[in-house]
Amino acid sequence: MADYETFELGNLVLQSGATLRNAKLAYKTHGTLSRSKDNVIVYPTFFGGQHTHNEGLIGEGRALDPRRYFIIVPDMLGNGLSSSPSNTPPPYDRARFPGVSLYDNVMCQHRLVTEQFGVERIALVCGFSMGAQQSFHWGALFPDMVERIAPWCGSARTSPHNFVFLEGVKAALCADDAWNGGWYDRQPGKGLRAMARVYAGWAPSQAFYRERVFLNMGFSSLEDYLITGWEGRYLQLDANDILAMVYTWQHGDISDNPLYEGDFLKALGSIKAKSLVMPSRTDQYFPPEDNEIEVGHMPNAELRVIPTIWGHIGGGPGRNPEDTRFIDDALKELLAS
Amino acid sequence: MADYETFELGNLVLQSGATLRNAKLAYKTHGTLSRSKDNVIVYPTFFGGQHTHNEGLIGEGRALDPRRYFIIVPDMLGNGLSSSPSNTPPPYDRARFPGVSLYDNVMCQHRLVTEQFGVERIALVCGFSMGAQQSFHWGALFPDMVERIAPWCGSARTSPHNFVFLEGVKAALCADDAWNGGWYDRQPGKGLRAMARVYAGWAPSQAFYRERVFLNMGFSSLEDYLITGWEGRYLQLDANDILAMVYTWQHGDISDNPLYEGDFLKALGSIKAKSLVMPSRTDQYFPPEDNEIEVGHMPNAELRVIPTIWGHIGGGPGRNPEDTRFIDDALKELLAS
The missing domain is CATH 1.10.1740 (Rna Polymerase Sigma Factor; Chain: A)
Known part of the structure; x- marks a missing residue:
């Protein structure tokens, strides 16, 4: 039996112009949505990961505590659970699967959150790597809905390197x-x-x-x-x-959408959420310098470097106990603020 | 007509146990050997490079000035000019070409320098990348012969990363x-x-x-x-x-030979040459940290970081004018000392 739910997206029109018919968004929730719907955390997945790979940071006593928060973990399109080349029926199957952007992903997640759960405010969007990139997108695309974001080991725009x-x-x-x-x-x-x-x-x-x-x-x-x-x-x-x-990763850019039309600085400046941006000190492809530049253009953001020699993978949820503790402590502090 | 010479190595017994029969070492010289044979610089080539690719640092007014120095540029085995898979006759041709170490290379270069030119002292061995690795090898294998080494963007031992x-x-x-x-x-x-x-x-x-x-x-x-x-x-x-x-690169280690039997610190400590070790600040695979550790175990060495954003390629001879000038100035200083 599957340990997750599926949200039916219907005919999903993508930024690329393709329509994925009967598209699906897989997700898993932890905890209970409060009556006032004020305890929502969205925690998207990373490259090659599925919702289970996010669970190293979820648990009692953790910042992402299901006793207190309703934690929604949406699976990224392409990850084999949500609509993907491997599970889409013809004609958009396999090599014909269309390019999907992070904007597409976050718009689907927004539908899940609002249509399925009737949520209007989100306490926190957070994630690792491409999950961090989705967190930045949430902040830029729904600035009045998202109270906090905590992207770690990821950027608002994929760098040329x-x-x-x-x-x-x-x-x-x-x-x-x-x-x-x-x-x-x-x-x-x-x-x-x-x-x-x-x-x-x-x-x-x-x-x-x-x-x-x-x-x-x-x-x-x-x-x-x-x-x-x-x-x-x-x-x-x-x-x-x-x-x-x-493809999704390479095209990551919070401003590549109708809202910002490529104006990256405007998109960064529009993120109202209290933001805690955490690069790994030794990350080779999401280096701290990229985040430093981004944070400089965000009105309500702090840069906090994870002091690790594990490189990018230090940020993997539950991967390295020390780094996981650093991230968990930071999330607690952010949620308490 | 070829712009280089060829030194006949005869039957070359390699560290691996293979014998390359009628092996050849290509090389090019610049300048004139002085009567007292005290003006020799050895300047080995880098990965994928041939002697011509080293010439961006050779010239009148440069540290490597052919009016003053006799500069020998030996082509690395495997580079297509010295014995290589592509130019070796059967049976050691193509996929059967044996693994060649940097030790093998430097022992061949030593034969060239002593047998062909009767040289007993070398003023400087210097090089970029794998040329830097060969410079370190020269320093460790012939500590009484080499007066100075200047390896840039390369290490004494290839790191696991x-x-x-x-x-x-x-x-x-x-x-x-x-x-x-x-x-x-x-x-x-x-x-x-x-x-x-x-x-x-x-x-x-x-x-x-x-x-x-x-x-x-x-x-x-x-x-x-x-x-x-x-x-x-x-x-x-x-x-x-x-x-x-x-293969040669992956097996780079100044101590992997009969002289040091794997004792890396002993090999570093044996380099008597005045050494100027120059990593690029932004080199991703020969990062400054590796050289810093090595220099700490060398008795007569200085670490001088090339302040460039070009990464490894900043050290390419003549590649970036600014970095080339930095290296040239450093070589002048070293040769004057």
């Missing part, structure tokens, strides 16, 4: 002939393994490898970490789903 | 079925292009892309930079040659 890093990930996956332009019968294993190795260089930091942190994570060697920790992880995903999420 | 970055490069190249385990008839273009895109994320820095420096380098867009600047570059190289150089 981040875009190029993802070009490498894509190219490695698609270099495998078995990928066949997305019309594979079996998963392109060689390509998935190649992209996993590319990714492995980016997600942790130089210092993470220098200090061989992976040896304390249940891996017996560097090669075991690459095979089990990285190849094993991406072999579980569908190649077209991965590429759909990469 | 650097190793993983190269795993991604390799995996992207080899994901192309056309690679065929190294037994291709035509170059695996898709794989070469994929590795080029992976590499493009690593070699410049986040800030280089943020500030769109490539637009001032003759490229018309980010995509043009990726296609012309990166794909175009690697399409000119032979896939097996690339993999041979990656």
